[in-house]
Amino acid sequence: MQNIEEEIKNLIAEIIEKDPGQVTPEAKFFEDLGVDSMMALEILAAIEKKYKISIPEEKLAQLTTLAQTIAVAKEYLAQKEGSHA
């Protein structure tokens, strides 16, 4: 799984229609990038589809920055890989 950070950044940039350069790790989705709750859900669904993982809806509130989103994705990717071991 090389460079999951870059993949998620590009995926978010595409959904929110911004340049990937604007999606910095700490840019706030709602305040800085104009993300609304529907886009946040689209980001969640796109990550689930791309990595074939299932992220509970309660985690949606944690998707507030790129860094947070990557952390959540990694958490569930680790669980998935753990369950295969």
Added chain:
Amino acid sequence: MLSIEEIQNILPQRFPFLMIDRVIELDPGKKVVAIKNVSMNEQFFSGHFPGKPVMPGVLITEAMAQTAIVLFASGKNTAQDKKMSYYLGSIKMRFLHPVSPGDQLKITVEPIKMLSNIAIVSAYAEASGKEVARGELSLSAKEG
């Protein structure tokens, strides 16, 4: 199955913008299949296009969105008397074949992700055994 009367209890849309006629399959919160009978009497055919009637893709999309509202409403126990407004957020759609008078559109909508007030769904429409459109829609619901 839902009759047109039952559909109108769920959907706020009315003539000339009610784009589904009947729900033929309803698995609450999981799957809805609806039909729309397309007739030459549709208002839009007079302009789209004169002498060559083709159902506008945006109206196929609207039929999908209305089917999605039925799916959305079926998945939760909101009182029917609560007035809800529905808003489309985004659409990703591909149109594969033109739809013309005489066609019966069969629209299938299933959730990709559904919360209490937002949903992302996948949708496809068939007519005469052919897939005519498929895509994804996201929509939200608000009280009032």
